[in-house]
Amino acid sequence: MNQAAPSDPAPTDALSRLAIMLESDMVGVNREIVARMHSPVALIPELAGHIVAAGGKRLRPLLTLATARMCGYTGEHHIGLAACVEFIHTATLLHDDVVDESDLRRGQASANALWGNQASVLVGDFLFSRSFQLMVDAGSLEVLRILANASATIAEGEVLQLTTANDPATTEAAYFDVIRGKTAALFAAASRVGPVIAGRPDADADNLEAYGMNLGLAFQIVDDVLDYNADQGALGKTVGDDFREGKATLPVLLAYARGDDEERTFWHRVIEDLDQKDGDFEQALSLMQARDAISDSAKAATRCAEDAKQALLSVDGESVLAETLADVADFCVSRAY
């Protein structure tokens, strides 16, 4: 949209390049995912298969693979641990859809719409348990600690999100607490696992964790921006969904915080009371534009991506992977412009 600074020509898709570099590892991850979804209870692989097959970018397991390889890891545990990261992510998606009462996920009918909330809750629990079984197989208490902590932080972020839902006066700090938990914690953990299994010193693990954390923040902010970025239906995101659900995302918070009384009355009506009528979405876009809320949100994402790249610079490692991870941060943010 034109409130964003005109950016460089679209870069080559760094995420696709990363996936190609790690293709043989990802074949192993996908094989592990399919194998470990298995259960004698047929509904489990059926439902889990639906959401896993729906795809997604597999960004989180790629982070585990990439950071492990970048740190010179030559073992095999990164495969199972990448699958485990994807299982945790899938379990949270299943539960999110129940919590959000979503009927769609990645453009397809969501699992809860097809099989009901009950099955989605329980199969989510199964995948979550299964991810811990996979971690035990990898045999590292340090990795278990990282991922158990991330899981608890994700749940905390999701609960916090519930308590700030539909409040346009949510502070920027509270917004960052929510997305740090619900999204960035798993990116951070996925990126810390690589250096840890590679036996790297804590400083490297801390830096790669900081890379993942900031990448995750940028990723979520961009996701929230795209909901208001009417020129792009990029990457399967449907414009206006968050608005219709009254989500207190960064563009809303900024527009509210910078708005006058009349504007705040509008935001309370549409976000808090969910009393929306024709033209409200366009009105929201226009207010956001007047208050630089979308462009400044995109800039916040850019700052996070810069922080991610900065943290990455401090880690010695295989240079092509390191450069591609840096490009992934840029690519992630480029979607917002």
Added chain:
Amino acid sequence: MNQAAPSDPAPTDALSRLAIMLESDMVGVNREIVARMHSPVALIPELAGHIVAAGGKRLRPLLTLATARMCGYTGEHHIGLAACVEFIHTATLLHDDVVDESDLRRGQASANALWGNQASVLVGDFLFSRSFQLMVDAGSLEVLRILANASATIAEGEVLQLTTANDPATTEAAYFDVIRGKTAALFAAASRVGPVIAGRPDADADNLEAYGMNLGLAFQIVDDVLDYNADQGALGKTVGDDFREGKATLPVLLAYARGDDEERTFWHRVIEDLDQKDGDFEQALSLMQARDAISDSAKAATRCAEDAKQALLSVDGESVLAETLADVADFCVSRAY
């Protein structure tokens, strides 16, 4: 009820005796539970505290404490692991109430009735994650494997229960698969953790696990029997709840399997179609009595309790605790008569 053989006078409550023997350990467990429910997200301790404070018998953590002490364990990890077992149990209760759409839990308003399904799903996820953090603190991969496996088995049992719900023609084998997963797996794991942290040989761990498994089966069968045992509102169980929800429990399966066509038509109507009218519960009781369905269910529980005691006999250990654990099996079954 009079379909059950008149039994011995009610034994002293062995579970209370066990709790008294392990009182100082349980003080530590309760302290750990309260401390580890803490989160900066206030809704988490609020909601979790509601269900934890509602009490319950703390049977599962007592099994971990008792088996550890019986095996001569002198360390401190049994405290955290017992809390962890209770957290897993609490997480499953929160999710069960969402799945069952229950408004009551232990005679109080359920968490989902008070805070909504969304919060119950997410706080359940938090407690589950927290339990794995507690396990990591205990530092044993073997214990992590036991409890991760149990968690996956619980979820499988719950999903299987969904798929057999409201089917009076569910086989006895399928019923046992469900209760082995949803209930007995955690009893078994809780009882295996004790000998494992005490460094006992596999044979002892296997036997104590078998004790827990059979105790859990007996416990669940008795719970299912009590729903039809109109003379006793024992231990907080409300008579007729399972019937009204059309649960395919052992008394129903036996009455159905042994019934004639007319009886089966009745069971299909009330259990499968949930088309129930005044007098149906009394009719169900009368059919169960005619087919020995309640008394034979109670006998099945007795057999499980005998198997539990048999497994216990094979383990050398502190004799007063061992005897009390045997008495707990008897006590558990005595509730059904």
